[in-house]
Structures are given as structure tokens and as C-alpha cells.
Amino acid sequence: MSQFQQKVELVCSDRMTEDVVRLTFNAPTIAVHARPGQFVMVQTSPGKDPLLRRPFSIHQVTSEGYLQILFKVLGKGTDLLAQVRAGEQVSLLGPLGNGFTLGLPETACLIGGGMGIAPLLFLATRFLQQSSSDNVAKKMPTVILGARNRTELEPLVDDFQELGIDVLAATDDGSFGYHGLVTDVLKKLNLSPSAGIYCCGPRPMMAAIAHLCQIENRACQVSVETVMACGMGACLGCAVPLKAGGYTHVCSDGPIFEAEKLLWSL
Amino acid sequence: MEPLIMQTKNPDLQVSIGSLALQNPVMTASGTFGYGREFEDFVNLRRLGAVVVKGISLEPRAGNPPPRIVETACGMLNAIGLENTGVDRFISDKMPYLAALGVPVIVNILGDSVDEYRQIAERLAGVAGIGAIEVNISCPNVKKGGVAFGTDPQMAAAVTAAVKGQCQVPVIVKLSPNVTDVTVVARAVEEAGADAVSLINTLIGMAIDLRSRRPRLANVIGGLSGPAIKPVALRMVYQVARVVRIPVIGIGGIATAEDAMEFMLAGASAVQVGTANFINPGACDDVIDGIAAYVTEQQMGSVRELIGALRVA
Numbered sequence: 229m230s231q232f233q234q235k236v237e238l239v240c241s242d243r244m245t246e247d248v249v250r251l252t253f254n255a256p257t258i259a260v261h262a263r264p265g266q267f268v269m270v271q272t273s274p275g276k277d278p279l280l281r282r283p284f285s286i287h288q289v290t291s292e293g294y295l296q297i298l299f300k301v302l303g304k305g306t307d308l309l310a311q312v313r314a315g316e317q318v319s320l321l322g323p324l325g326n327g328f329t330l331g332l333p334e335t336a337c338l339i340g341g342g343m344g345i346a347p348l349l350f351l352a353t354r355f356l357q358q359s360s361s362d363n364v365a366k367k368m369p370t371v372i373l374g375a376r377n378r379t380e381l382e383p384l385v386d387d388f389q390e391l392g393i394d395v396l397a398a399t400d401d402g403s404f405g406y407h408g409l410v411t412d413v414l415k416k417l418n419l420s421p422s423a424g425i426y427c428c429g430p431r432p433m434m435a436a437i438a439h440l441c442q443i444e445n446r447a448c449q450v451s452v453e454t455v456m457a458c459g460m461g462a463c464l465g466c467a468v469p470l471k472a473g474g475y476t477h478v479c480s481d482g483p484i485f486e487a488e489k490l491l492w493s494l
Numbered sequence: 495m496e497p498l499i500m501q502t503k504n505p506d507l508q509v510s511i512g513s514l515a516l517q518n519p520v521m522t523a524s525g526t527f528g529y530g531r532e533f534e535d536f537v538n539l540r541r542l543g544a545v546v547v548k549g550i551s552l553e554p555r556a557g558n559p560p561p562r563i564v565e566t567a568c569g570m571l572n573a574i575g576l577e578n579t580g581v582d583r584f585i586s587d588k589m590p591y592l593a594a595l596g597v598p599v600i601v602n603i604l605g606d607s608v609d610e611y612r613q614i615a616e617r618l619a620g621v622a623g624i625g626a627i628e629v630n631i632s633c634p635n636v637k638k639g640g641v642a643f644g645t646d647p648q649m650a651a652a653v654t655a656a657v658k659g660q661c662q663v664p665v666i667v668k669l670s671p672n673v674t675d676v677t678v679v680a681r682a683v684e685e686a687g688a689d690a691v692s693l694i695n696t697l698i699g700m701a702i703d704l705r706s707r708r709p710r711l712a713n714v715i716g717g718l719s720g721p722a723i724k725p726v727a728l729r730m731v732y733q734v735a736r737v738v739r740i741p742v743i744g745i746g747g748i749a750t751a752e753d754a755m756e757f758m759l760a761g762a763s764a765v766q767v768g769t770a771n772f773i774n775p776g777a778c779d780d781v782i783d784g785i786a787a788y789v790t791e792q793q794m795g796s797v798r799e800l801i802g803a804l805r806v807a
Contacts, residue, residue, distance in 0.1 A: 231536070233776055276720075279568055279570060279720050280565050280570060281773060455561060455563055455564070455565075460532050460775065461528055462526060463526065463563065463572070463772055464548075464562070464574050464577050465562045465572060465574065466562075467560050468560060474556045475577070480532075
């Protein structure tokens, strides 16, 4: 395995909205080893409170060695991280977890909700790199993104459009794109039977998509979020129940799982 | 001409736990270091005083439903539920890697009955690479209404004697802090043949989510660990070290060399680094480096000079 614990420099901190923050780190070693769907554990402050690192999926890596995370300020840890200034050092641990299994771009449908959009940008980039190396016309994955409102969603949609990908947007309040849920957009899509879903978002959203995929017998990979202490298979705190009984661990067996393997009715 | 004698000699960090010699006093705490291999990218495993592995039971255990952990002020609560592979798979799947490290492996064991402890110890007897057995007595005794072995001196002694009867290697008993007087249990296990005691295990606590009015752990209660418990752990190590003749291993909120050496002053012959491994998987390297630097700086003959050297007026 290639995992690293490193103090890296924060290059910039962007406030996307009042409470959504995007951090860019100069972390070439972790960036070069990272695969879409993997995550990093970030120390939010050098002190003892909050004590534990926070897990964040890798939002984007660049060939210059930059690594980005995207998050909403929800508590003390994320609040402290949002206050770190460019030039300061932050301890990262990663890349951790398994990452997505990539199929063909033209048969991939990426569905993200809220902060669950974060890992999908990295995934979309990798799909495009894969298709351009195929030496044929660029094949695009289908992308559906949802959030509460325009303020939250539009900047994230822009990221995908910069890559040349058309995004099907949905907002809870109808202020941007379709008025409703990403699942509604998916249902209306008439997706080819061979298309596989790559999904990350709130649990109810992923449960609904997992259910839909089960009915259609469609492949579906989900990125699961839980609390965790270590991120590397030691604490066993991140257990989630399996459909077949027993538990699996989000940090070391995931965070990407085939949706059909998990127990969704909690 | 005589060459100048340079300060290149490595400081003497060796300590011993009964018949077990350690290259330094720094071990990992059970349940915070997996089966060792998880940390190979982050820490020099061959440099550790000993590797103490995740608690092993006779049969595999699935563990508790989530949520299993919750962060608290300067600490965390866990109710993992002793998830582990069971003794047979531990021996076949985990021990070969651990044995090849060349540092003593200390196997933490747990059971629902005295006989279960005895059976695990029996299976582990003679397995190459095992330097000692650490007995977790914080588990409930199913046959005695679920009272934790570690809260009853007689039950603790019975488990100790049963394990001791199967072992050629030293037996360390890991004491529960959830008792009125930890010295009573410490003396009981010493009398029953324990070669050392380690303390403290987690302090039982709980956390509540006001918004949902539910406990934050599915198990309702869990074990508190991390820097928050260090003062309690230091006090208990100090008390126990004064009343037993066997070595004491200090555990509880140790994250730095300073923490470790405070425990040694209080009477610990060695220490275990626990929750700190989650935040800094290289914590043990840092603690070893810090102790070595201190011993050199203070021009001490050996780190053993620290053990029990607390100055109480």
C-alpha cells in the first residue's frame, strides 16, 4: 500500500457559499497515488479538541500535485478547517480506502447530492482522461447533480461544464435546473441498460438510487460516509451493516461499495 | 592520539516485563493498532517495544451495531463490541506477519467465562513470536450475570490463574478503572500469579444527542479514551505501583514522550500508546524518539532510572 502522513501547505481556501468551503493543498505525494473515490483524513487543528481527524473524499487532484477537498461547515472541526489560511500547514493522511471501479465513460452515470458531489469531479476527470487516451472521439459520462438551491449547486455544476460535460441539475427549491430530486431526473433519463451508476450523497438519496438500480438490475457503486476515528482499519468504528449479515468497514473495505451488498433499510 | 569520544552511543532504553525483555518501553495499546500490519506505512514496526494486538476471543465476533464511536472533549467513546477474527484465524492469518517483525507480540485475550480464557490461552501456547499474553478482564462474565471480571477480585484472580496455567510466556492482566479501589484487584491478580499488570482500560461513559434525545452510541454506553483520561490513569498507575511487586504498564491518554515518562515516574516500567495512534499513526516512533532524546540529554545511564522515581515530599 502507499499511504502517507504528511504536513502539507494550504495553497488556497475558497468560500463557495456562506458555509461551503473548498481547500487546495500542495500535496504531490498523496495526489499522485490517489484514485477517484478515495479519501484523506485531515487534522483540523494541532490541539487536542477536536481530537480526531476528519475524513474527506478527494475532490480533485491536478498534475501539479494539488489536492482539493470540498465540505460544508457543520461543526467545530470543519469550522476550524475553514479558518486555516493559505500558507499554513495541515496534516493529511492518505490516500485511504478503495476508490471507484471505473467502467467505460459512455456507460457511466454519475449522481451527486450536496457535498456528495465532491468525489465525482475527480471521477469525471479520470473518465475523460481515460476516453481521450482511447484516441477516439471523447466519450462523456452522464452527470446528475442535486443540491438545496442555486447558490450551492451552480459553482459545482460549472466545474463539470468546464470539463465539457453537460450536467443535469436538480434543486430542492427549483431555483436552478429541475425542481425536485436527482432520483426523479434519473427515472426520466431512459438510461441504457448497460450504464452503471456512480453515486455519492445523503443516505436517503443513495438508498433510493440503490433501490431503483436493484429493480433495473443495474450496477451501482455508492460512496458511503460514516464517523471514523482512524481511517485505516484499526479502530473498527466505521462499521456499516451488510445485506448478508454482519458488518463491513467503510474505511478499509470502502468507502465505495456495490449498493446491493449493503443493508439500506435502517 | 586518542580520538574524541563522540556521543554516538544509543541511549539504553531497555526494560523488562517479567522474563520478557523489551528494546524500549513503548508498546501499542490493544484495540488501537489493529493487528499491526495496518500501520506498516506509517510507523517502524520493528522499532516498537512490543506490538499489542486487538483483543482475541475464542470464536470470531461481529461487534456492535453502529454508531460505535463518538468524539468527546479531548477524547472519544467507543463501543466496538470486541469485533475480532477469533483465535484460530488470528494464529493462521495474522501471526506469521507479526512473528516476522522480530519484536515481541503481546496477544490480548477476552472471554465470556473463565474456561473460555483458559481455552484461548491453550491455543496460543507455543505459537512462535508471542512474547506475552495480556488478559482483558473488563468483559462481562456471562455465567455470573454479566458482572465484569475486572470488577470482582475473586473472578479476576480466577481468570488470571486459569490463563497462567496454560502459559509459558508472561501473563499481563489489564485492569479496569471502573472499580472503587483498583489496588484491590491488582493485588488479587498478583497473588493469582500475574507477571505484570497494565492499566487503565477505558473509563465507562456516555454521550447524548440533545436534538434527537438519543444516546450517541448504539450501545448507549462506551469506553472513554484519549488525553481526557490521562490524569485518572496516572493516579491509578501511581496507586497500583505502590502496592504490587510485579511490573506495571501504564496506559491512558499517552500521545507524547512526556506523557510516557510521566507514567514511568509514577511507577510504570513500560507504557502503551492507544488512541493517539488514530490521530498520528506514527505516534509510537515519536514517543520512542522523545524518550531517547530525554535520556541522552539528561545523561541518564538508562531509561529505567525513571521508573517510580517520582519525588513526593
